[in-house]
Amino acid sequence: LQANEITIRIIDKIIIHGLSLSVPEGKVTSIIGPNGCGKSTTLKALARIWPCYKGNVTFNGEDIKKFSHREFAQKLAILTQSPQSPADLTVKDLVEMGRFPHRNWFGRKSMEDDAHVEWALGQTNMLGMQHRLLSTLSGGERQRAWIAMALAQRPQVLLLDEPTTYLDICHQLEVMQLLEKLNRELQLTVVMVIHDINHAVQYSDHIAVIKEGYLVTEGKPQIKFYIVGSGALSAHNREIGVSPIRSRRCNDERALKTTGLKSGKVRRAMSQSQKNCQIFVRSPREMGRRR
Secondary structure, eight states: OEEEEEEEEETTEEEEEEEEEEOOTTSEEEEEOSTTSSHHHHHHHHTTSSOOSEEEEEETTEEGGGSOHHHHHHHEEEEOSSOOOOTTOBHHHHHHGGGGGGSOTTOOOOHHHHHHHHHHHHHTTOGGGTTSBGGGSOHHHHHHHHHHHHHHTOOSEEEEESTTTTOOHHHHHHHHHHHHHHHHHHOOEEEEEOOOHHHHHHHOSEEEEEETTEEEEEEOOOSOOEEETTTEEEOSSTTEEEEESOEEEEOOHHHHHHHTOOSSOEEEEOTTOGGGEEEEEOOHHHHHHHO
């Protein structure tokens, strides 16, 4: 999946400016950046929800415009932010919707569809909850149900827009570990927009930073931390950093695990709230001077 100098125009405003992004196959890619920078717009352009004003998006070397809606849905699945569903829908009903792109003209489900639904429920550990109403599930369980629906499509690429939004830290880790498992065991290509810098570093093979509609930098995260700016924590390759307004010293084991540090007191960036964070880019030389 690749974006080639795409420009996205919504009404009369240019949201994305000539952005090129290559998504590594079989890897986890995270798109990070400040609020309103164009992360979700980029994700929706990859999913063919927003048309490209300039440039194009290709999948396996083919322009995605050439695929029919059914063909494209068989290759790529997207979970938007905070998806909605009828209150009386069960988990199994929701997951069965993921089979629509594979059904015949009359929409009748087959034994193959049932097998794929059961497999998707098993992959997300939702078999025991398949008859429960979505309205009775916790936030983490509901997100796993939506991921199961996407898996039932049997896509090659899974796109997620802020999959951990509104979840507490335990359910956030549960969802991230599930995505890591699916990527590792199924070789599923995962692309997600995410706000938590620590999660992006810990669970991603590739990170792209967007600011004001431009791709600022991209690369592999490295287990190497820098203290930059006002006590900010950065574990990104080369120039990627986060500059929060406030930080704190922390001995909490969960925080140490989240940041990837094994022991000792660390100065941990409070990246949970993007209101207090600003993504920036510095050259390696500047990073070295400020350490």
